[in-house]
Amino acid sequence: MNIFGIKIPMMASLLIWAVVWEIVGQLELSILLPPFSHIIIRLFEIVPTATFFSAFWITAKCFLIGTGIAIIVGIPVGVLMGRSIVIDRMLLPWVNMFLSAPLTALVPVLMTLFGFGTKTIILTTVLFAVWIIVLDARAGVKNITPSLIEMTKSFQANFWQAFTMVYVWAALPEILAGIRLGCIRSVKGVIIGQLLVSVVGFGRLFELYSANFLMEHMWALLFVLFFFAFLIAEGLGILERKFEYYAASRG
Amino acid sequence: MSALAEAVPVENPEIAVSVNDVTKIYPGGVEALNDMTIQFPKGELTSLLGPSGCGKTTLLKIIAGLLKPTSGTVTVNGIPVTGPGRERAFVFQDFALMPWASVLRNAAFGLELQGVAKSERHAIAEKYIEAVGLKGYENLYPHELSGGMRQRVGLARALAVNAEVLLMDEPFSAVDEQTRRKFQEDLLQVVADEQKTFIFVTHSIEEAVYVSQSIALLLPRPSRVSEIIRPDIRRDISPDAIRRDPVYLDIVERIWQGLRTYVE
Numbered sequence: 346m347n348i349f350g351i352k353i354p355m356m357a358s359l360l361i362w363a364v365v366w367e368i369v370g371q372l373e374l375s376i377l378l379p380p381f382s383h384i385i386i387r388l389f390e391i392v393p394t395a396t397f398f399s400a401f402w403i404t405a406k407c408f409l410i411g412t413g414i415a416i417i418v419g420i421p422v423g424v425l426m427g428r429s430i431v432i433d434r435m436l437l438p439w440v441n442m443f444l445s446a447p448l449t450a451l452v453p454v455l456m457t458l459f460g461f462g463t464k465t466i467i468l469t470t471v472l473f474a475v476w477i478i479v480l481d482a483r484a485g486v487k488n489i490t491p492s493l494i495e496m497t498k499s500f501q502a503n504f505w506q507a508f509t510m511v512y513v514w515a516a517l518p519e520i521l522a523g524i525r526l527g528c529i530r531s532v533k534g535v536i537i538g539q540l541l542v543s544v545v546g547f548g549r550l551f552e553l554y555s556a557n558f559l560m561e562h563m564w565a566l567l568f569v570l571f572f573f574a575f576l577i578a579e580g581l582g583i584l585e586r587k588f589e590y591y592a593a594s595r596g
Numbered sequence: 597m598s599a600l601a602e603a604v605p606v607e608n609p610e611i612a613v614s615v616n617d618v619t620k621i622y623p624g625g626v627e628a629l630n631d632m633t634i635q636f637p638k639g640e641l642t643s644l645l646g647p648s649g650c651g652k653t654t655l656l657k658i659i660a661g662l663l664k665p666t667s668g669t670v671t672v673n674g675i676p677v678t679g680p681g682r683e684r685a686f687v688f689q690d691f692a693l694m695p696w697a698s699v700l701r702n703a704a705f706g707l708e709l710q711g712v713a714k715s716e717r718h719a720i721a722e723k724y725i726e727a728v729g730l731k732g733y734e735n736l737y738p739h740e741l742s743g744g745m746r747q748r749v750g751l752a753r754a755l756a757v758n759a760e761v762l763l764m765d766e767p768f769s770a771v772d773e774q775t776r777r778k779f780q781e782d783l784l785q786v787v788a789d790e791q792k793t794f795i796f797v798t799h800s801i802e803e804a805v806y807v808s809q810s811i812a813l814l815l816p817r818p819s820r821v822s823e824i825i826r827p828d829i830r831r832d833i834s835p836d837a838i839r840r841d842p843v844y845l846d847i848v849e850r851i852w853q854g855l856r857t858y859v860e
Contacts, residue, residue, distance in 0.1 A: 496686070496688060496692035498680055500757065501680050502709045510709075517696070
């Protein structure tokens with residue numbers, strides 16, 4: 346972006362909002378909105394603590410395991426749906442339903458089944474992430490050039506070879522897009538899961554801060570989470586662009 | 597003496613591929629092939645030539661085992677075709693290369709699927725990459741190659757599995773004109789070197805006459821083999837001389853006269 350011939354970096358507008366926030370915060374209009382600078386100071390105060398670290402560790406663990414399960418389950422299911430009309434007809438209505446369903450409402454059900462621990466949080470993460478991964482893998486496989494599938498058949502690939510050597514690779518651009526979107530949903534899942542379980546990880550911290558009206562802590566924590574979510578999405582976006590060349594070369 | 601004299605029937609050649617009473621009706625009732633019978637002699641390049649809609653690609657895919665005929669049978673060396681098999685290899689119109697794999701891996705892919713050890717399949721693939729004129733390009737990726745070079749990889753892949761029958765579906769149609777001419781000349785060399793049976797689908801009369809030992813002229817509605825032409829043009833003269841040879845030009849003209857009524 347250029348203003349008066351000066352090149353403005355992408356994130357510059359955030360600075361303006363930070364200044365606005367600071368001014369509004371200094372006016373002490375509401376306890377909900379402490380000054381921006383106080384939040385930043387608080388951020389550096391709580392991040393090095395053991396409580397924060399253990400919460401972060403639980404969150405990271407649940408996120409990684411949940412996303413891992415979603416990927417390991419989602420890609421094969423999506424590829425199978427893309428290749429088999431019968432499996433597609435069987436599963437597609439469910440996938441579409443769960444993709445748009447308010448999954449948060451399911452978390453209490455999971456809690457009664459799996460207790461107030463990491464198991465429930467991991468499952469919530471999986472439930473949030475897996476559907477878009479399935480749908481994107483399915484779309485990727487459906488987009489494979491017909492002649493590439495014929496090539497696989499004419500050189501007599503068995504099912505496993507076709508799957509691992511051709512279909513997954515040919516659908517990789519879509520699969521990566523699915524993983525990126527899945528990870529974004531995973532972040533939501535892992536946080537919502539913790540908030541509802543509210544006795545472990547960041548969920549417990551949020552519960553603690555909000556119950557004691559520690560708004561600066563609350564905001565600091567939110568900033569950290571937003572930052573990590575952004576980092577994950579951007580990192581995967583870069584990875585995805587690396588593979589774009591062959592999405593174009595598929596014709 | 598007309599060019600017809602050149603179109604002499606061969607007496608009892610050995611048959612590699614035999615298509616017997618094959619009918620193909622696509623779901624929805626479109627009839628692509630109607631009771632077609634045709635035989636392909638061993639060690640020769642036979643073109644399937646005809647206007648669009650005559651079922652030539654359908655026939656090729658049935659021979660490849662990629663499509664099932666509605667009725668009728670195809671035999672390769674007397675054995676009925678039930679699906680794709682090792683004795684047949686396919687060259688695709690749009691190359692069908694794997695964009696994530698190098699030239700070497702693409703060319704060796706048929707062997708990789710057969711479970712041939714890496715060093716062995718790479719050695720074989722390298723040999724055929726050289727044979728199709730791509731030596732030095734082994735580690736490039738398909739998107740770094742021109743269309744003609746990509747199709748050479750497709751040809752190397754088909755040659756590498758050492759199938760007896762090579763099925764080529766309009767292999768040069770996605771390649772520009774100059775590259776196509778060079779490729780046709782090289783193909784003649786490959787045909788001479790490899791002693792394989794080639795079945796070659798094309799819609800270009802000149803191409804068919806230039807590269808084929810025999811041409812099966814297919815006509816649409818109902819799809820049928822209208823005649824088999826053997827363009828006995830001299831092969832001992834240079835490619836440019838062939839393209840100016842009166843026999844060559846006469847055959848091209850005769851085929852065009854036969855086809856023109858079917859071209860909208």
